[in-house]
Amino acid sequence: MSERKPLVTHIYTADPSAHVFDGKIYIYPSHDLDHDIPDSKEGNVYMMEDYHVLSMDSLDSECKDNGEALHMKDVPWVSKQMWAPDCAYKNGKYYLIFPARDKEGLFRIGMAQSDDPAGPFTPEADYIKGTCSIDPCIFVDDDGRNYLYYGGLWGGQLEKWKDGVFDPDRSEPAADEPMCGPFIAEIKDNMKELAGEPMKLRMLDENGKDILAGDEDRRYFEDPWMHKMGDTYYFSYSTGTTHYLVYGTSKSPTGPFTYRGRILEPVIGWTTHHSIVEYNGKWYLFYHDSELSGGVDHLRCVKYTELHFNADGTIQTIKPYEE
Ligand code: FUB
Numbered sequence: 001m002s003e004r005k006p007l008v009t010h011i012y013t014a015d016p017s018a019h020v021f022d023g024k025i026y027i028y029p030s031h032d033l034d035h036d037i038p039d040s041k042e043g044n045v046y047m048m049e050d051y052h053v054l055s056m057d058s059l060d061s062e063c064k065d066n067g068e069a070l071h072m073k074d075v076p077w078v079s080k081q082m083w084a085p086d087c088a089y090k091n092g093k094y095y096l097i098f099p100a101r102d103k104e105g106l107f108r109i110g111m112a113q114s115d116d117p118a119g120p121f122t123p124e125a126d127y128i129k130g131t132c133s134i135d136p137c138i139f140v141d142d143d144g145r146n147y148l149y150y151g152g153l154w155g156g157q158l159e160k161w162k163d164g165v166f167d168p169d170r171s172e173p174a175a176d177e178p179m180c181g182p183f184i185a186e187i188k189d190n191m192k193e194l195a196g197e198p199m200k201l202r203m204l205d206e207n208g209k210d211i212l213a214g215d216e217d218r219r220y221f222e223d224p225w226m227h228k229m230g231d232t233y234y235f236s237y238s239t240g241t242t243h244y245l246v247y248g249t250s251k252s253p254t255g256p257f258t259y260r261g262r263i264l265e266p267v268i269g270w271t272t273h274h275s276i277v278e279y280n281g282k283w284y285l286f287y288h289d290s291e292l293s294g295g296v297d298h299l300r301c302v303k304y305t306e307l308h309f310n311a312d313g314t315i316q317t318i319k320p321y322e323e
Helices: none
Strands: 012-021 024-032 050-056 064-071 078-080 086-090 093-102 107-114 137-140 146-150 183-187 222-229 232-238 245-250 257-264 274-279 282-289 301-307
Touching (some): 086 137, 146 222, 222 274, 232 257, 232 274, 257 282
Antiparallel strands (some): 012 024, 024 050, 050 064, 078 093, 086 093, 137 146, 146 183, 222 232, 232 245, 245 257
16 A cells, blocks of 8 residues: 555545554554534534454555444444544454443443454443543553553543543633543453553643643644553644644653654644554554545545654654655
8 A cells, every 4th residue: 555545445434543463454443424414513423333444464565444343233332423443452352442422422432352353343232331432542561551541522522521420511621721631541451341540641841841721732632542662652642623643752651741742734634543553663653634535524534654753762743745
C-alpha cells in the first residue's frame, strides 16, 4: 500500500488502532456508515454498527478486509454507536476492546475475544464494570502489566463523570482549571475486569504546571494512544476542537506526562484519530481523514505514514498533505 492513501476504498473506515501480530499488520478501525442523520455536539452522526479488521502481510502488500468481526446485534449490553476500538494479545488470545452506548445511553467499554487476530470475536454479555466513555487503548508493558486508557469529551461523555457517577449536567472544567484528562486503569489478564480504581491522566507543561482546560491547542479531547520507546512512555491524543494530534512523555505508564509537541497537523474532516506502531525497526502513524468522501466528517478513510524521531526522542511534526 502507498503511504498517505486510503488503505481500503470499498467501505469507510476511521479510528485505526494498528498492531503487529505474528509479523503481519492488523488494523482495528471503526466502520463508518453513510446516512442522513443530522450532526450534533454529541456525535449523533457517528452511528456505527460493526467492526471489520483490516490486515496487510507487509506495508507493500494490499490491505485485506477480513469481513465482519463483530456486530452490535450480537452484543447484549449495546444499544448503538460502536466507536473507536483497540485490540490486545495476551496468553494466546486476541481481545477486541470497544466502546458503545449501553441500554441507558451511557458510553461503556466492552470486550470480545478470539483465537484469530482477524476475528470473528465473541463478546462478553456485559461491559467491563467500572468503565465509561469512549476510545479505549490497551497497552501491555514489558513487565506484562496491562493498562487501559480511555475517554473522550462531548459525545464521549468524559466530562460528565466524577467519582464513578454520571452527571448529565456536568460540563468541562473552566478555562483556568486543569484539563479533563482521560482515565487510566490497570486491567487484569482476562481483559474483562479492571485491576484497580481508574485514575485521571495528568499532562504538564514545560514548567511542571497542569495543562489547562482553556489551552485548546494542547488539552486532551479524545483518542488516547500509548507507545514506548526505550524507557520512555509516549502518550498521544487528539485536541479535538483545534484538530491536532499531540503528545507528552513520562518515565511511567501512568504519568504524569510532560507535553512535548505536535505529531500531526489538522486533516480533512472534523475528527483526527491515530495509533503508532513499530514495524521492522521503523515507526508508523496510522490515522484517518475524510478525503475519500470529499470531506464528509463522518465518512472517513484510514491511512498510514512513517513517523520520524529526532535524536533527543522528540517526534517530527507531520503535515498530512505535504511531502
Ligand atoms: O469514530 C467516532 C469518534 O470520532 C471516535 O470515538 C473519536 O475518537 C472520533 O474519531
